[in-house]
Amino acid sequence: MEAFTQLTGPALVLSQVNIDTDQIIPGRFLTATSFEGMGDYAFADWRFDAQGEPLPDCVLNEPRAAASPILVAGRNFGCGSSREHAPRALLGFGFRVVISSEIADIFRNNAQNVGLLPIVLEPAQHEQLLAMDGEALTVDLEACEVRTPAGQVFSFQLDGFARYCLLKGMDRLDFLLAQQDQIKSYEDNHER
Amino acid sequence: MGTSLFEKLWQAHVVCEESADRPAVLFIDLHLVHEVTSPQGFDTLRERGLPVRRPDLTVATLDHSTPTTPPDEDGQRHYYTDQARNQVETLERNCEAFGIRLEGWDSEHRGVVHVMGPEIGATQPGMTVVCGDSHTATHGAFGALAFGIGTTEVGYVLATQCLLQRKPKSMRIVVDGQLGPGVSAKDLILHIINTIGVNGGTGHVIEYAGEAIEALTMEQRMTVCNMTIEAGARAGMIAPDQKTIDYLRGRALAPAGEAFEAAADRWLALRSDEQAVFDHEVRLDAAAIEPTVTWGIDPSMSIPVGASVPAGGSDSVDRALDYMGLHGGQALAGHPVDIVFIGSCTNGRISDLRAAASVLAGRKVAADTRMLIVPGSEAVRRQAEAEGLHEIFLAAGAEWREPGCSMCLAMNGDLVAPGLTAVSTSNRNFEGRQGQGARTMLASPLTAAACAVAGCVVDPRTLMGEAA
Known part of the structure; x- marks a missing residue:
C-alpha cells in the first residue's frame, strides 16, 4: 500500500447521493482474478454507452478527471457490495482521496486497506466542497485537514490506526501476524 | 445495565481489546469463500509463503460466475466468458492447494454461498461469520455476528483467522x-x-x-x-x-x-x-405492511404495490423515475413487466420456490414476459424437483435453471437487456445491477410470480385464494 501524507490537486465533484458500488464498478468486471487495470472500468456505465463509446456529457470523460486526485461525492458514497474492486478502480482511475458527508462502512474499510483515503466531513463543510468542482484542494493527513484555495480549513477525523497505516503505507497483515501468540492463546481457550 | 446479544458475541470473540490506537483483533469462527472476492487473497498467502491458518473453519463454494444452464452432452459447462471459467477454476485450484472444503460442481450443496452455509449447518448461533460478500448479513438469522469484508480482509482471515475491527x-x-x-x-x-x-x-x-x-x-x-x-x-x-x-x-x-x-x-x-x-x-x-415493490434505483425507494410513485421534484427522485421509465405520481400497478427473476441469496430457498409455485400452479406466464427461476443451491433444486415444483414452473412457461447468483448481479451472462423492466426477488435495484440499462423492481416471490402471470405489476393478493 502506498503511503499518504499530503497532496494538493483539483477536486472532481460527483454530487449525486448514494453512489453505490455497482456504479463505481459494474458487476460484469468482477470476473478478473487480479486488480490490475481496474481503473479502466471505474464508473464504466456512466462513462460509456452500451457500444463502449465514451459519453461526451460525462464529467469523468473530461481530460481533467484523470488529473483530479480528489473525488468529492454526494452523501452515502460507496453503499452496496463489499467488492474491493470499487476502491481499487478509483485508485486505478487516479483518485487518492474520496470526500463525502457519509461513506458506507464496508467501502470505507476497503478504501483504508488499499490506500484510498476516505474523508467524512460535516454536512455544511461537505456542501461547500460540492460547489468547488475543479478547484485545487489540499488534503493533509498529518494535520487531518482539508484546505481550500480561499483559506478555509476543514478538520476531519480518521481512526487513529487507519491514519497511522496510511501515513506509513503499512499493511495490516503484518500487524495481525505479529499477534499470533494471542491468537493461539485465544484458540486454545476456545476449543469447540 | 444489561448486555445486548451483539455485545455478547463481540466480547466472546475479542482476541485483543481495542484502544484509541488500534482496533480490536476479532476472531472469526466461520470464513465462507467464493470465486469472485478470494483469488487475490490467496495470492497474498502465496507471496508470503503462508498457509491458511484454519482450513477447518473455512468453506468455499462456486456461485457468482457459474452458468445456470446445464452442461452439454459432452459434460461441458458453457461459461459466459473464459475469464469467468478461469475465476471458478482458480478457486478450485486454491481450495485444493490450501486444503479447504469446497462445495463444488460435484457437491449436492453447491450454490449461493449464503444459502449453502446454513444448509450444511456451517452457520451456527454465537459464531462470527465473514465472507467477501456484503450479503453475509444473512447468517445473522441464526444469532451469529455475520458481515461482509473486502478481498484484502479475506487474505487477513485466511492467514490469521482474525480481523481488525472497531466495535460498531x-x-x-x-x-x-x-x-x-x-x-x-x-x-x-x-x-x-x-x-x-x-x-x-x-x-x-x-x-x-x-x-x-x-x-x-x-x-x-x-x-x-x-x-x-x-x-x-x-x-x-x-x-x-x-x-x-x-x-x-x-x-x-x-x-x-x-x-x-x-x-x-x-x-x-x-x-x-x-x-x-x-x-x-x-x-x-x-x-401496517403491504406487499411492497421498489420503483427506484436504491432499495429504500419502495411503495405498497397498490400505491403511486412519488411525484418527483428532487434530484434523486427525478433521476430514479427517469432511469426506470416512470412518470411522477403514476400508479405502479399495471406497469408492464418484461422479465421476472426468482432466486438469489435473498429469496432462492425452498420456501420461496413454494410460494412462487403456489401462484403459478395451473396458470401461465404472460405471453410477453420471460420468467427465470433459479434455485439457491443444488439441495434446493433437488428438493423442488422432488416436490414437483419444477413441473409447475415449466408448465407455466418459466425457465428452470441450475443454482447460482444468476440474474441478481448478472455476472454470469443471465442479463436483463437495456431498457427492460424486471421484477426480481433479489436484493439490489441499483442502476445497471442486472445489466447495463436494466430496470429492476424488487419484490417478494409471491408478488414476482403474480407479476409474471399478469405481465405487469400486480398485487399478489388478487391471485391468492382464487382458483387458477
Whole structure:
C-alpha cells in the first residue's frame, strides 16, 4: 500500500447521493482474478454507452478527471457490495482521496486497506466542497485537514490506526501476524 | 445495565481489546469463500509463503460466475466468458492447494454461498461469520455476528483467522403484531429499509426482535437479515430460539448427539438481556405492511404495490423515475413487466420456490414476459424437483435453471437487456445491477410470480385464494 501524507490537486465533484458500488464498478468486471487495470472500468456505465463509446456529457470523460486526485461525492458514497474492486478502480482511475458527508462502512474499510483515503466531513463543510468542482484542494493527513484555495480549513477525523497505516503505507497483515501468540492463546481457550 | 446479544458475541470473540490506537483483533469462527472476492487473497498467502491458518473453519463454494444452464452432452459447462471459467477454476485450484472444503460442481450443496452455509449447518448461533460478500448479513438469522469484508480482509482471515475491527454501534428494530396474508419477510425488510433509509443503519449492527420476527421461519429470518446491508448496517441478527435449534438439528456440520443438545442449551441462552440498551431503537407495526415493490434505483425507494410513485421534484427522485421509465405520481400497478427473476441469496430457498409455485400452479406466464427461476443451491433444486415444483414452473412457461447468483448481479451472462423492466426477488435495484440499462423492481416471490402471470405489476393478493 502506498503511503499518504499530503497532496494538493483539483477536486472532481460527483454530487449525486448514494453512489453505490455497482456504479463505481459494474458487476460484469468482477470476473478478473487480479486488480490490475481496474481503473479502466471505474464508473464504466456512466462513462460509456452500451457500444463502449465514451459519453461526451460525462464529467469523468473530461481530460481533467484523470488529473483530479480528489473525488468529492454526494452523501452515502460507496453503499452496496463489499467488492474491493470499487476502491481499487478509483485508485486505478487516479483518485487518492474520496470526500463525502457519509461513506458506507464496508467501502470505507476497503478504501483504508488499499490506500484510498476516505474523508467524512460535516454536512455544511461537505456542501461547500460540492460547489468547488475543479478547484485545487489540499488534503493533509498529518494535520487531518482539508484546505481550500480561499483559506478555509476543514478538520476531519480518521481512526487513529487507519491514519497511522496510511501515513506509513503499512499493511495490516503484518500487524495481525505479529499477534499470533494471542491468537493461539485465544484458540486454545476456545476449543469447540 | 444489561448486555445486548451483539455485545455478547463481540466480547466472546475479542482476541485483543481495542484502544484509541488500534482496533480490536476479532476472531472469526466461520470464513465462507467464493470465486469472485478470494483469488487475490490467496495470492497474498502465496507471496508470503503462508498457509491458511484454519482450513477447518473455512468453506468455499462456486456461485457468482457459474452458468445456470446445464452442461452439454459432452459434460461441458458453457461459461459466459473464459475469464469467468478461469475465476471458478482458480478457486478450485486454491481450495485444493490450501486444503479447504469446497462445495463444488460435484457437491449436492453447491450454490449461493449464503444459502449453502446454513444448509450444511456451517452457520451456527454465537459464531462470527465473514465472507467477501456484503450479503453475509444473512447468517445473522441464526444469532451469529455475520458481515461482509473486502478481498484484502479475506487474505487477513485466511492467514490469521482474525480481523481488525472497531466495535460498531447497536440498533434494535422491534416489529410488533403479525404480517397479513400475502405479506412476506421480503415486504417486511423492504418496508424497514424504506423507513430507516439506505444509510439508516450505517455504523450499526441491527438486532431484529418482536412478535412478528419471532413468528418468522428460519428461511424468512434469513431474508430479513440478508437485506440489512441495504440499510447500510454492518450486520443484522435475530436471537436463536427453538426454530433455530430445529433447523440445525441433523445438518452435516452441526454437532451431533449429546454435543448437539449441549450446544442447543448454549444457543438458547444467547439473547439480549431485558435491560440491554441500544444506541438506537425503532418500532414498527407489522399489520401496517403491504406487499411492497421498489420503483427506484436504491432499495429504500419502495411503495405498497397498490400505491403511486412519488411525484418527483428532487434530484434523486427525478433521476430514479427517469432511469426506470416512470412518470411522477403514476400508479405502479399495471406497469408492464418484461422479465421476472426468482432466486438469489435473498429469496432462492425452498420456501420461496413454494410460494412462487403456489401462484403459478395451473396458470401461465404472460405471453410477453420471460420468467427465470433459479434455485439457491443444488439441495434446493433437488428438493423442488422432488416436490414437483419444477413441473409447475415449466408448465407455466418459466425457465428452470441450475443454482447460482444468476440474474441478481448478472455476472454470469443471465442479463436483463437495456431498457427492460424486471421484477426480481433479489436484493439490489441499483442502476445497471442486472445489466447495463436494466430496470429492476424488487419484490417478494409471491408478488414476482403474480407479476409474471399478469405481465405487469400486480398485487399478489388478487391471485391468492382464487382458483387458477
